[in-house]
Amino acid sequence: MLEKLLFGRYIQGSSYVHKMDPRAKLIGAFYFIVVIFLANNWSTYLAMALFTVLCVYLSDIPLKVFINGVKPLIWLILFTVILQVLFTTGGESYFSFGVINITSFGLLNGAFIFMRFVLIIFMSTLLTLTTMPLSLTDAIESLLGPLKRFKVPVHELALMLSIALRFVPTLMDEASKIMNAQRARGVDFGEGNIIQQMKAVTPILVPLFVSSFNRADELANAMEARGYQGGEGRTKYRELNWQLRDTIAMLAFVALTALLFFLRN
Amino acid sequence: MEEIVQLNNISFSYSEEDLRPALNNVSLSINRGEWIAVIGPNGSGKSTLAKTINGLIEADAGEVIIGGTKLTEESVWDVRRKVGMVFQNPDNQFVGSTVQDDVAFGLENIGVPREEMLERVAKAVKVVNMADFMDKEPARLSGGQKQRVAIAGIIALAPDIIILDEATTMLDPKGRREVIETIQQLKKEQNLTVISITHDIDEAAKANRIFVMQAGELKRIGTPEEIFAVGADIIDMGLDIPFPEKLKYQLARQGLAVPAEYLTEERMVDWLWTLFSKM
Numbered sequence: 001m002l003e004k005l006l007f008g009r010y011i012q013g014s015s016y017v018h019k020m021d022p023r024a025k026l027i028g029a030f031y032f033i034v035v036i037f038l039a040n041n042w043s044t045y046l047a048m049a050l051f052t053v054l055c056v057y058l059s060d061i062p063l064k065v066f067i068n069g070v071k072p073l074i075w076l077i078l079f080t081v082i083l084q085v086l087f088t089t090g091g092e093s094y095f096s097f098g099v100i101n102i103t104s105f106g107l108l109n110g111a112f113i114f115m116r117f118v119l120i121i122f123m124s125t126l127l128t129l130t131t132m133p134l135s136l137t138d139a140i141e142s143l144l145g146p147l148k149r150f151k152v153p154v155h156e157l158a159l160m161l162s163i164a165l166r167f168v169p170t171l172m173d174e175a176s177k178i179m180n181a182q183r184a185r186g187v188d189f190g191e192g193n194i195i196q197q198m199k200a201v202t203p204i205l206v207p208l209f210v211s212s213f214n215r216a217d218e219l220a221n222a223m224e225a226r227g228y229q230g231g232e233g234r235t236k237y238r239e240l241n242w243q244l245r246d247t248i249a250m251l252a253f254v255a256l257t258a259l260l261f262f263l264r265n
Numbered sequence: 266m267e268e269i270v271q272l273n274n275i276s277f278s279y280s281e282e283d284l285r286p287a288l289n290n291v292s293l294s295i296n297r298g299e300w301i302a303v304i305g306p307n308g309s310g311k312s313t314l315a316k317t318i319n320g321l322i323e324a325d326a327g328e329v330i331i332g333g334t335k336l337t338e339e340s341v342w343d344v345r346r347k348v349g350m351v352f353q354n355p356d357n358q359f360v361g362s363t364v365q366d367d368v369a370f371g372l373e374n375i376g377v378p379r380e381e382m383l384e385r386v387a388k389a390v391k392v393v394n395m396a397d398f399m400d401k402e403p404a405r406l407s408g409g410q411k412q413r414v415a416i417a418g419i420i421a422l423a424p425d426i427i428i429l430d431e432a433t434t435m436l437d438p439k440g441r442r443e444v445i446e447t448i449q450q451l452k453k454e455q456n457l458t459v460i461s462i463t464h465d466i467d468e469a470a471k472a473n474r475i476f477v478m479q480a481g482e483l484k485r486i487g488t489p490e491e492i493f494a495v496g497a498d499i500i501d502m503g504l505d506i507p508f509p510e511k512l513k514y515q516l517a518r519q520g521l522a523v524p525a526e527y528l529t530e531e532r533m534v535d536w537l538w539t540l541f542s543k544m
Binding site (some may be wrong): 010012020132133134162163169170173177210214217218221222223224225226228229233234235236237238239259 | 277308316319321342345346349350351354356357358359361362363365366369370371372373374375376377378382383386392400402403404415424515518
């Protein structure tokens with residue numbers, strides 16, 4: 001299960017999307033999440049879906065990878081969709097029992113929410129799959145740069161984020177190692193009632209926490225030993241440069257917004 | 266000979282409740298270009314000693330002088346530029362998200378301009394034979410490769426002193442050999458001073474001098490010959506002895522008259538064949 005999680009994973013490539021400036025990608029992904037709330041009928045959702053598929057196509061990453069990315073969240077999505085379907089009133093009623101109402105509005109809303117979830121996940125997966133974590137943090141640092149004036153510790157936030165992302169696979173490996181080690185000692189995971197299952201998590205969590213503390217300590221030592229003194233006076237190995245392709249991508253987003261305003265009712 | 270590291274009466278305890286200090290009145294001096302091995306049982310203060318040298322730990326008493334500079338709160342960053350340190354766990358010292366970012370991390374910290382940085386990173390990864398792995402993430406590298414990246418990160422900074430804090434402990438024999446050979450090569454080329462904290466006794470046997478630590482004190486200083494000549498004492502401390510010494514011990518038990526002095530592998534072979542031709 002842990003291997004399937006796509007969060008924070010990066011797939012190497014040299015596609016159009018890969019070569020984009022991380023700032024453009026970050027702005028794009030955020031903007032997409034905002035504009036998707038403009039969509040309110042079939043044609044707008046179709047436009048959004050086509051736009052997403054185009055982006056996926058431009059990234060040279062098989063669609064299957066994205067579908068796998070949705071899978072771990074499918075229960076959360078279905079839960080929300082079912083709540084919508086069961087409790088939305090209005091429109092033509094097909095079935096009614098107490099507070100439960102299945103109506104045409106409910107079904108439509110359910111379908112839209114499903115689309116919204118899937119498209120947002122696709123877009124954010126696209127962002128993390130085509131952008132190296134460190135470029136992403138560089139982008140965040142650069143975009144939040146103006147906030148430094150208001151004494152927001154931008155560099156520190158970006159560094160924490162980049163370290164967090166870098167340690168995701170390492171900690172996942174460790175979690176599965178600990179799980180197997182505890183299994184070998186006879187701990188049952190995923191069995192018994194809720195209370196028993198929650199208790200079974202403790203022997204994973206505690207060692208994971210303790211080892212994270214040790215890791216943090218050692219990492220801090222290693223960073224200091226290599227002369228890390230904070231953001232002041234640091235130069236950058238990675239350079240962000242905004243190219244024509246980024247401007248084109250931004251224009252595509254503007255066009256998409258215009259199209260949405262035209263199509264929505 | 267130029268003295269590069271000098272410790273005068275260093276004492277340190279991690280907390281006041283500790284019954285015995287982690288370092289107790291340690292004094293030593295190391296010359297430029299020397300390879301020093303620090304050996305001792307677990308908890309004998311080896312790592313604490315290493316951290317004292319680059320100022321990660323501030324000693325309670327005594328003074329540390331690195332390349333003529335006394336270690337103080339003001340000079341600590343200058344000292345750290347002279348001392349590179351490679352730690353034990355390759356995963357926990359990997360800061361960057363790819364090999365090249367990690368190697369560049371130290372250079373970014375000291376404000377090296379980008380063009381020079383690209384050059385130095387490329388050179389450093391080549392030295393450790395990782396040039397084909399520039400864009401790989403740590404999760405995709407083996408322990409030995411990660412450790413070589415850690416060394417590249419230090420090489421790029423071009424320090425005068427490299428401290429290996431059990432840097433080869435988590436590697437397989439091949440990875441260990443490669444890492445040691447890389448450092449030996451570098452030492453020859455750049456007149457580096459190497460302080461290697463190790464449990465690998467065969468590695469220690471190759472050093473110029475060995476420091477033996479026990480219970481926070483520096484028990485013995487000497488060449489490998491001098492240290493291993495007192496083999497029994499070393500075993501009593503819970504440490505191992507090199508293979509030729511073990512062989513000598515076993516031969517002595519068989520009733521053979523063995524030479525008293527320490528034998529390297531080569532000299533052991535020499536001695537064996539001369540012995541054989543005399544019989």
